[in-house]
Amino acid sequence: MESLPELLRARPVPRPGRWVSAAVVLVLAAMAVNALVTNPAFRWDTVWLYLRDVIVVRGVMWTLVLTFGSMAIAVVLAILLAVMRRGDNPVMKSVAWFYIWFFRGTPIYTQLVFWGLISVLYPRLSLGVPFGPEFFVFTTRDVITAFWAALLGLALNEAAYLAEIVRAGLSSVDPGQAEAARALGMKDGKILRRVVLPQAMRVIVPPTGNETISMLKTTSLVIAVPFTLELTYATSAIGSRTYQPIPLLVVAALWYLLITSLLMVGQHFLERHYGRGFDGGRTGRRAGRAPGAGPGGRGRLSRQQAIGAAGTTKDDPFLEVTP
């Protein structure tokens, strides 16, 4: 760095309010922690014991399977719904609209109860020509077990919410991107997969992370089906059996917190991956080793990185800074 003139060493404006408010909040936080740790009713020894209980850990596994399974199905369905809504086929558009309207408009609990009752409503399922002959017939109870009913119930409901997130993401991509791809001779499906969706992910990932964390907790509703192996039911069953409901609630809460923390780490890396090429060049592995200096563009990269890292400028991909 070239020599700077004498630095500005200005005294900051005194802000006593900051110190006072920080002190008040710290005291309140200490009181809360104290209330948690010192109250014997929490029975921390019991919490620690059941945290590693076989049934509880199995409950965690089932909760994870339900969360990731339903989210995976929901993401695929949501992309399909979002593309249907954006297309020019009026039948597709209306069906997608109706789906979203219906599944967002009824409570998830009701939907789960309904899925649990499906074998009563439709005792047999068949494969065949619509309104025509049947080739294969199944007993509903055999095909849609409590687990599948829970998984489908969660996934179909979630797809409606995710569809709107995906639609917002697709709309956030500059139409010029699709146009440039079209001008190169790319077909619609490829334009979506290669150009639009990867850039939409930057907008889609944060709210989807939110939805995943929300889904983790929503899985506790599958008792409506009823499906009884996941974390909340497993812990509350133990709690009732041992007459210690509070420690077991804490066990469940700690597990949910741990999984949520891991999900947040995952989300951070996903956001970094899909943010590559944006965010002022701070992200992406390639950018890191790209040479910043060269003829005509002396130090442009590092300069832009420094300006971007300061966080005081607007994030504009068209930002023009002449070297």
Add this chain to the structure above:
Amino acid sequence: MTASVAREEHVGPDGTMVRVRDLHKVFGRGHDAVHVLKGVDLDVARGSVTVVLGPSGSGKSTLLRCVNELEEITAGDIRVGGERMGYRTDAKGVVHRLHPRVVARQRSRIGMVFQRFHLFGHMTALQNVMEAPVQVRGLSKRAARTRAVELLDRVGLADRVDHYPAQLSGGQQQRVAIARALAMDPELMLFDEPTSALDPELVGEVLAVMQDLAASGMTMIVVTHEIGFAREVADHVVFMDDGVIVEEGAPADVLDHPAEPRLQEFLAHVL
């Protein structure tokens, strides 16, 4: 009616790369309809550079976008390399829209450069240039990479291959965009105001690349406000106003001895 007239003309082998006949484009319907192109005829010889001038709203960009089928034409006939773009007429005289797959193939032979670059933001310069050859033409990644590096070197960006668009200046982005279009080995290059979004001091580097390209024998249609470029590089200058071509000819004639008062007025403003 106009289509049948155009069909009788045999185009292509005589050295015409682009032939536009009685092209009309109407945006919208009913009361909101805007008649943007009102019967444009244009011939572009193979290997020539045609510069299209005109005030904003005269239909220059729309003309370019119609040639590339980014806009569906309302009436008329466009042929590139003798092939009718977007439509075919069967033996009974019924006009059919071509299948999107065919339209995509037609577009892949025409390179297009946009005012706002439209580089794929999530890909590096190299990936931008490799994308279409790999995804559209099915070229191997290795071959596409070699070619992309060559092209980026040709536009003077050999040291910028791993940069993302957001890390490049406007002029550099536009040069990557030119390399990206060239990667498909187009027979025709369309430039839609390629320097209008650039800082004044970055315009020269893009025009220099375009001038090189013209010297290499590429057929080009360039919509621009750069009169200097038109004078130096163009073989043919077209002046459009209000959806029609008002005057056209050799740059020296059109730019120095304009016949039409509307062109005289335009030149007085931009020069």
